[in-house]
Amino acid sequence: MTPPEALLSARALTVKYPYGDVQNVVINELDLDLYPGQIVGLLGESGSGKSSLALALMGLARHPGIVSGEVNFRGKNLLKMDDEELRQIRGNSIGLITQKPRQALDPLVNVGKQISRVYRAHSQASKADAQVRAVELLRSVGINDAERRVNAFPHELSGGMAQRALISMALSVEPDLLIADEPTSGLDVTIQAQFLDRMWERARDANIAVLIVTQDLGIVANYCDRIVIMEDGKIIEDRLTADFFADPHTAYGKKLILASGAGTKSSNAEVAIATTPEILRVTDLRKTFEVEGGKRLQAVSKASFQIHKGRSLGLVGESGSGKTTVGRLILRLADPDSGEVWFKGERIDSISPKEFRKYRSKIQAVFQDPFDSLNPRWPIERVIREPLDLHTEMSKAEKAARVKELVSLVGLTDDILQLRPGSLSAGQQQRVSLARALATEPEFLILDEPTSALPPAARADMIRLLKSLQDRLDLCFIFISHDLSTVRELCHDIAVMYLSEIVEMGTSEQVFSAPSHPYTRALLDSVLFHDPSSRRVDRKIKAELEGEIPSPVDLPAGCYLAARCPMAEQRCRDDHQALIEIGPSRSVRCWKSVEASK
């Protein structure tokens, strides 16, 4: 592909932050060309200057940074333009979508006014016309009852809705170049897929240039034509996507590809249905929380499942699905409203907290944020030793030996024992959490998004470690995650949750090879594989969901998915769905799927 003339070309672009007499250079004499119709993915570790570059391409820097060099847009240097000329280009020819949509909106002004302000800044429209346009724009990005939403203030919007409002602003004037700084980082996977698909279509149809700043190789592989990698304020690799995936040149690129190699294909495919003894059984678990205004939020509803020795259950769902609450109920960090939890034939949900204490050493947990879970004042040795002190009668020497054993078990070395959690990387911290959880040889583990807060390479290492421990220790665990590829790799069984309910259950093999529930299908379709040869945009997506996840406070009467489901009929909206068994250890909460399976 020989690109036409560049739409934007930056030359010797530099961004500096003056701190007293010291200058902190975040973008260092950088050259970059962007072409119409081309989607470019900008990658790099945090602190490499990606976000600063995104802004500098509009001649902007975070207060009080200084931009210098050249940014030629259609052959004219943005940095030499007068204020008015520059203003006409920003928001008109170049649109920006930022990482934190809610912070990007003025908290004191309602959304409609903000959208119409941008629109009026670049057109001759009257106030009234602009207000009408704002409603149209909000509707065009899929916001229900836009007439009401234009009067909402930013704090009354969800992250997803604020993101849509921003998108509608950026697209309101049909820019030639769209700069999107981690546009989907706060969004759930199905919403992310909706957004990226729409952006891709816009780029193709209107021949606009797009620069996406991201850390997610999946987004790059699926949507980008070209990859630019930054390090220390410079571009270190600038290639076409397919070339990059075939043969990354830089160390960072190699690391990225290596890290992503792990998470694509299943390895538990051969595992059949459970035959080992049951460890944990949960029946009809239910939990609601009171929210402001006396209403109740339904967090978990009628959750039932069992886990057998040596097996693992993946609990998958988007934010607000109730997956974390299920884990907390089992751990007795919250008490269920009703339902039962059985551990090796003994009921543990209704016993007193004191009685439960003896189960604590048997049931352990690892949580999402590694740093929050470790006492920052204790050396690692003490962090790992604590459960031994509490739950065992070991001698000092035995404990010391056990701590060393645990440290090597999770792939760390003895020299970290005297360090404090703050001086470890996130990946190392999470290994320490895992070592501590394993200290008392628990029979059951709850892993609540243990890989979500880790950078890509550390995430891949963690998954590899968990897999090897699974083989060596015959671990039995629940793995809670929104990341389907990780779950697929680690878990024998899968339960998919949506808005407090389990909507589909089965073995990994069953669910991934033949997803039955429309939500599961949409979820699987929204996985962005790290492979530019099988892009989502080249596939025909049938199972795409529409709109927002409804509020768990005011749940619809019928199927909770009905409003977003492409297959929904009147019956779906009227009747609440039950989880129905459609095969051995396989069930689904959708009458259409049940009928189709017959």
Added chain:
Amino acid sequence: MRRYVLRRLAVGVLQALGITIAVFFVIRALPADPVSRIVGMNPTEDSIRQARHALGLDMSLFQQLLTFLGFHGDGVFTGSLGTSWVSGSTVLSEIAITLPTTIQLIVTSFIVALVVAIPIGMATARRPGGKLDKGVFGYGLFAGAQPEFWWGLIFIFVFYFKMGIAPAPLGLLDPELTAPKSVTNFVLIDSLIAGDFTAFKSALGHLVLPVLTLSFLLVGPLLKMTQQSMSRVLSSEFILYQQASGLEKKSIGRSTLRSALAPIITLTGILFGFMLSGAVLVESVFSLNGLGQYAVAAVLNLDFPAVQGVILVISVISLFVYLGLDLLLAKIDPRILVK
């Protein structure tokens, strides 16, 4: 909204009452006898008893309180604050004369201080480390390190004594002028009502130095707050986004100021309440017969009704000022719910 205001007022009235009652007891707990100040040297037993009776101090504390509140004749509930033990005129009439002087002084000082502090604060927040910023820093060190009466004296020395461009620091009017007919007791307003522009100009002239002194001090904290608040908003995500959206400079400036305003308003309210009696040193230096002076005299003379009256009036004014500012904040920021 209306219910919120009414509730705030009701709570405020209770607060003011509580403060008044507390003050009532606290001043009576002082180890000083107001009677001895009134009867003079070598009083007879009889004259002491008479004086005690005249002041009502021979009643039990509880009865005194009831009298003060208005259960026996005129009192707080009927809008009377009693009679001053020193001057013999009603406390209310004395406050009605002294309060307007103070209000004129501090309101004009706040206007001047805000008009100076906000633009300079905005400008320095935009260019941290610039010449103006350095100047402001120097001013902060210089002004903040010295007390206000000192600055007042220096201003008098320079502008009145040396340069002779300011009037003598003796009250609000030139001594040869007759005061305009009292309507509101605000000299500036009364002189306008009477159409007496000579008096108006004279009063304005006499206010220049005290206002300069007070605002010289008020500018410090207000400027600092504006600066901090502005630089917080300027480095916020949404201002950046407005720039990226190509909004006009004026429009972005307005958003910035509006977002930065809340802490400045709050600080203004706090300083205002403080200044009602805190301006006393400046009042002394310029011989302004204001509320601060009155309060100090009342305390020194152990004039209980006057002390109680001043405190009640200050707390009621603070109540209205805070309520007004809270309503203003709620108007600016939709996240503050007025229920």
